[in-house]
Amino acid sequence: MAERGENGRKNDPQQTREDILLVATEEFSTHGLAGARVDSIAEKTRTSKRMIYYYFGSKEGLYLAVLEQSYRKIRSLESDLHLSNLEPEEALRTLISTTFDHDEANPDFVRLVSIENIHHAAHMLRSEAIRDLNVSVIETIAGILERGFNKGVFRRRADPIDIHMMISAFCFFRVSNRYTFGTIFRRNLSDGEIIERHRGMIADAVVSYLKS
C-alpha cells in the first residue's frame, strides 16, 4: 500500500481528510465558526489549505463536516447499552451515568453544540444525517418509564423527551457553562470529587421526581 516516502509526498486521502477534521474540530470548538481561521487550521495540519477546499469546499462545509462527525460519534455509543434486562430504576441510573460521562469526556462536542445554537441550528437543519438521531434515546427512556410505571416503582407518568431534556440539561450545562459558573462561584467543575457528587445528584433528582 502507501508507505512513507523518504521525503517525497505520499497520497493518502483518507488520512488527509481525517487529519483536517481532527484539527478543525479543535479549532471550531475553541473559537466558534466565525472565530475559527482556515489558515490556522491549515497550519496545524500536515497538509495545506488547498486540501481543505479540495475536500470540504468551504469553511462552512468544513464546519458542517465537523459537526456531523461529532454527532455520528455519540449515536454509536448510545446504542449498545442493553438496558432492557435491568430493573427500571437501575436502567435509568445507568443511562444517566452514561450521558453524564459522555458530556464530561467530550467537551469539544458540547462546545460545538453550543456554537451551533448560537447560529440557530442553521447548519444542523441542512444536514439530514444529524436531524435523524432522535430515535434511540427517547425510545429507550420511554420503555424504562413504561416498565417502571407498570411495576409501581415510578408513580408519575412523565414525557420521555422531557426526562431526556432534564438529564441533558444538567449534564450539558456542567460542561458548557463550566467557565462562567466556575468563575462566579469559584468552583472547579472538573474536580473529581464534584464530578462524583454531581453524577449521583442528577440521578437521584430524576428518580425522586419520577417517584413523587
Place this chain on the structure above:
Amino acid sequence: MAERGENGRKNDPQQTREDILLVATEEFSTHGLAGARVDSIAEKTRTSKRMIYYYFGSKEGLYLAVLEQSYRKIRSLESDLHLSNLEPEEALRTLISTTFDHDEANPDFVRLVSIENIHHAAHMLRSEAIRDLNVSVIETIAGILERGFNKGVFRRRADPIDIHMMISAFCFFRVSNRYTFGTIFRRNLSDGEIIERHRGMIADAVVSYLKS
C-alpha cells in the same frame, strides 16, 4: 437639557452610549464575539463607528461593556423577592419560577453567557463587576435549605451552589439549546404549553430531590 435640533447635531453622550450598547447586545448575541461586525453595529446606531471607539476603545471593550450590563440587570432583579417570610418549599418554588421566567424572557443574556463560555470566560475574569455577583442567590438558597431542613420539610442536606446549578442548568438549557434540541426532537420549546409544564417540572424535581 438637550433638545432635538432641527437638522444640526445634538450632543447626548448618555443616550449615545446606551444606543450603542443596545444595538451591540443584539449583534454580539446573534453573531458571537468574532462574528459580530463593528461596522454593522455602527450602521444600526444613530451615531457612527467613531463613537464606538470613542466610548469603548475596541471591539472587545464594547463586548465587555455589553456583558457587564447584561449581568448588572439580573443582579438587580434577583435581590427584591422577599422570600424569607414564605414557607421553605414555597420560597424555593418562587425562586425557581423567577429564574425560569428570567431566562425565558432574556434569551440575549443566555446567548451572551454561552458565547462567553466558548471564550473560556476570559473577559469575565477581567471584570470585577461581573465576578462579584455570586452572593445573593446562594445565600438565599442556603437560607431556604436550612429552614426547610430544620422544619423537617427537606430530608436531604444539599449544597446550595449545587442546587442553584441544578435550577440554572434546566432553565438555561431550555433557552440556550432551544434550536438544536428543537430540531432533533421536533419540539418547539417556546410553546406556551411546554413552558408551563417545564416551569412546574423543574420545581417538582428540585423539591422532590430535597425531600427524598
Place this chain on the structure above:
DNA sequence: CAAAATGTACTAACTAGTTCGTATGTCAAG
C-alpha cells in the same frame, strides 16, 4: 476659549477562497 462629543474618510492587516502547476496512483493496452 477649552474640553467633550461627533462625523468623514481613510488604511493597514487579515482572511476566505482561487489559480496554476506538479506529483502520485491506477488501469488498460501492448
Place this chain on the structure above:
DNA sequence: CTTGACATACGAACTAGTTAGTACATTTTG
C-alpha cells in the same frame, strides 16, 4: 511487466474583499 494516459491528490503563491481601528477636522457645550 512496462508504458503511458488519465484521474485523483496535492503544494505554493496569489487575490479580492472585508474589517478593526485611526487621522483629521468640526461642532457642541459649559
